Amino acid sequence: xxxxxxxxxxxxxxxxxxxxxxxxxxxxxxxxxxxxxxxxxxxxxxxxxxxxxxxxxxxxxxxxxxxxxxxxxxxxxxxxxxxxxxxxxxxxxxxxxxxxxxxxxxxxxxxxxxxxxxxxxxxxxxxxxxxxxxxxxxxxxxxxxxxxxxxxxxxxxxxxxxxxxxxxxxxxxxxxxxxxxxxxxxxxxxxxxxxxxxxxxxxxxxxxxxxxxxxxxxxxxxxxxxxxxxxxxxxxxxxxxxxxxxxxxxxxxxxxxxxxxxxxxxxxxxxxxxxxxxxxxxxxxxxxxxxxxxxxxxxxxxxxxxxxxxxxxxxxxxxxxxxxxxx
Numbered sequence: 001x002x003x004x005x006x007x008x009x010x011x012x013x014x015x016x017x018x019x020x021x022x023x024x025x026x027x028x029x030x031x032x033x034x035x036x037x038x039x040x041x042x043x044x045x046x047x048x049x050x051x052x053x054x055x056x057x058x059x060x061x062x063x064x065x066x067x068x069x070x071x072x073x074x075x076x077x078x079x080x081x082x083x084x085x086x087x088x089x090x091x092x093x094x095x096x097x098x099x100x101x102x103x104x105x106x107x108x109x110x111x112x113x114x115x116x117x118x119x120x121x122x123x124x125x126x127x128x129x130x131x132x133x134x135x136x137x138x139x140x141x142x143x144x145x146x147x148x149x150x151x152x153x154x155x156x157x158x159x160x161x162x163x164x165x166x167x168x169x170x171x172x173x174x175x176x177x178x179x180x181x182x183x184x185x186x187x188x189x190x191x192x193x194x195x196x197x198x199x200x201x202x203x204x205x206x207x208x209x210x211x212x213x214x215x216x217x218x219x220x221x222x223x224x225x226x227x228x229x230x231x232x233x234x235x236x237x238x239x240x241x242x243x244x245x246x247x248x249x250x251x252x253x254x255x256x257x258x259x260x261x262x263x264x265x266x267x268x269x270x271x272x273x274x275x276x277x278x279x280x281x282x283x284x285x286x287x288x289x290x291x292x293x294x295x296x297x298x299x300x301x302x303x304x305x306x307x308x309x310x311x312x313x314x315x316x317x318x319x320x321x322x323x324x325x326x327x
Contacts, residue, residue: 012144037177039181064087101120121165147177209247213246218241235274242312270313
């Protein structure tokens with residue numbers, strides 16, 4: 001059976017072999033787990049983020065760089081036109097790659113340590129309620145996890161992850177980075193396809209009907225504050241992310257669904273994420289309808305019809321990423 005942990009481990013081993021080029025560091029924790037620092041103390045960079053994003057997809061996605069031009073409604077060459085560095089993600093098995101692996105759904109809480117876990121180890125542990133709705137779990141003798149947090153993972157955290165994955169700590173590989181670094185920012189934007197699929201799941205759609213996913217998303221500039229860094233990455237997805245899915249379903253179902261998926265379905269749409277974070281005090285207190293890319297299209301293989309909804313919010317992108325004032 002396909003093992004996303006084994007495939008992720010191959011990519012992690014490649015990173016270790018190229019550690020100097022990637023600006024990352026590799027160390028062993030006392031418990032035996034391997035720690036790959038891609039932005040905590042090591043400088044890391046976009047290339048390290050690209051590898052991390054591919055690991056987070058369990059080796060089932062193609063991740064690449066691309067410039068994103070934002071000029072809708074503006075004359076070409078006008079002062080209003082702008083561009084941002086962006087990521088492109090292509091996935092052919094998105095239920096496994098995005099929902100069982102990449103989605104950042106595992107909160108790792110141990111004494112004095114907290115991080116959000118994503119990547120193949122989620123499918124090995126299957127501790128999240130989400131896995132009750134998914135047809136995939138990974139029985140592997142090794143595990144790879146990506147931890148988003150500002151502190152170095154502790155031995156207690158590593159032992160906890162290994163225990164939940166039913167492996168020895170020596171078989172665990174951890175990639176660690178905060179949101180406030182190049183690699184962290186890149187891999188957060190690379191979740192754009194997964195974010196749209198999680199919204200589908202939240203709305204009650206059977207995501208096993210999704211066969212392929214494609215998405216683009218701007219990459220947030222690096223800032224020193226971790227909460228602000230996470231907020232800027234969210235703005236990239238919510239106001240600049242575009243996704244396209246290929247599915248097999250009924251047209252009536254998709255026509256109704258696509259109108260509810262984009263971030264514009266939320267009453268909070270149009271407000272920079274950091275302002276919402278300051279208002280509500282937690283991501284978990286915000287409107288869950290907001291968490292989705294800004295534009296969504298769905299191609300139904302059963303009928304050949306394509307359904308579209310949503311829109312970019314260029315002013316929020318300019319405000320959040322370019323430092324301009326919101327009108």
